[in-house]
Amino acid sequence: MKLSVRHTLLPLIAAIVTAFLATARAADPKPPSKREAREIEKALTLRFKADEYFAKTQRDYFDESSIIGQPIAAVIRQKGPATRVADDGAGGKIFAYESDVSGQSGEYVPGYTITDQFGNVVERGEGRDTRSSYHYVAYRDFHVNPEGQTTRLVTGVRGLPPPTGLEKMAKIWSGKISFPGKSRAEIAALIHTHIKTRGYVLKHDSGDSISYRHFTQFGTAQECGADLYGKVRVIVNLHNGELDADVYVANFSTIFGAKIIINANDDVASENNVPFNILSWIAPKEARQAFPEAMFDTKKKPLNPIVISTVYRFHEGYSKELQALAND
Structure with missing residues (x-):
């Protein structure tokens, strides 16, 4: 809508x-x-x-990826036959929808020479040709498990590294945590219990690494000038006696009362497309009054200590939770 x-x-x-x-x-x-x-x-x-x-753009991604979890037959009914189908190496399939994209960019500006009435050159300009053509294959890969359900949607360009889902997220913490006397399996069990207890969403478990996601509102307009939401991804690599982890976040804000939601593919949107955007840390100079939640001005002077404190506590909470597991 x-x-x-x-x-x-x-x-x-x-x-x-x-x-x-x-x-x-x-x-x-x-x-x-x-x-x-x-x-x-x-x-x-x-x-x-x-x-x-921004809300409309996010809605487009959200609607397309919301088919995740449904049978691949639903995708085919909606989009038609896939360009090609390949094995994923784990008993599932990848249904690839590909499209050729080509065109030209740049411009041609001819050179010129201006002379006076005596034929003397008074001005000369060099020509410039920045025209170039491009061609690439854009893809949407629907990953399907052996039961025929879609589990993931990956979009990108063939020939470039596949997206990880972390491109638009900031790494806010990375470190090692010791679990003396604990085996890899015992640490994995602690992580799984932690995920279940906190209500987080398990995204991946290879035995050697576990990743999980959390999405929540962590600030209100009454306290921060805007409603603040955070999408967090934690990646844990397991070893005997220790783990190393990375914490990624993407923060969003709205002064228009948007209720921001997330789907199984980790894409966010707002109910009824009410406007929202990525949280602006720095208030733009030309519209500063409209960003009450911005933490700094263009000269990095603090503007909103309450928001700074709120964001900091939210960010550090996920690494502190992991550290607390080692002390239990």
């Missing part, structure tokens, strides 16, 4: 402007001028449009 800007933008912006002005009056008895009010409304409108576009 697409939001109608005509029906939702103006009242939504008006409500948010009112809230901003109320906050401003509480901090400063002097009411904002009409010019300041217009600047706030302009900033909020710019943010609304950017966040609306």
Whole structure:
């Protein structure tokens, strides 16, 4: 469902402007001028449009990958026969949908020479040719288990390294944790119990490594100026007596009250496509008033210590949980 800007933008912006002005009056008895009010409304409108576009783009990914968990027959009914089908080496299949993409980019600008009435060159410009052609094969690979259910969707370009799902996530922690006297199997059992107890989602278990995912809201508009959500991926490599782990996060925020959701393929979207976006750590100079949750200005000066503390606690919590397992 697409939001109608005509029906939702103006009242939504008006409500948010009112809230901003109320906050401003509480901090400063002097009411904002009409010019300041217009600047706030302009900033909020710019943010609304950017966040609306992001929400729509995410919805496209979300809807396509939400077929994960269904029989491959459902994919074929929706998309038609696959370009090709290959074994995945583990008893399952990969149904590949491929498309050729080609075109040209760049431009040709001819050179020129300008002379005066006597034939003397007064100006000369060099020609420039930046034209180039491109061709690649884009793919959507649906991984299917031996029972015929889709388990994963991977999109990319043939010839380039396959995406890992971590490209848009930031690594926030990496380290080793000792488990004296524990075997690899015993540490694995602790991790599995931890995942189940916390309600995390197991994504992979090869025996040597385990990965899991968590998605949650960790900040509210009342405390942080925006609702904050986090998608976390923890990858644990198991050894006798120790583990090494990496923690990745992607943070999202909304000042428009979006309820952000996640599907089995780890793609996020918002209910009813209400605008949201990636959490901005730095407030853009041209629309700073519309980013109450931004932690720093363009000169890296702290703006919001509450959000800084909230994000820091959220991020460090996942490594602390692993460290606590070693102390139990």
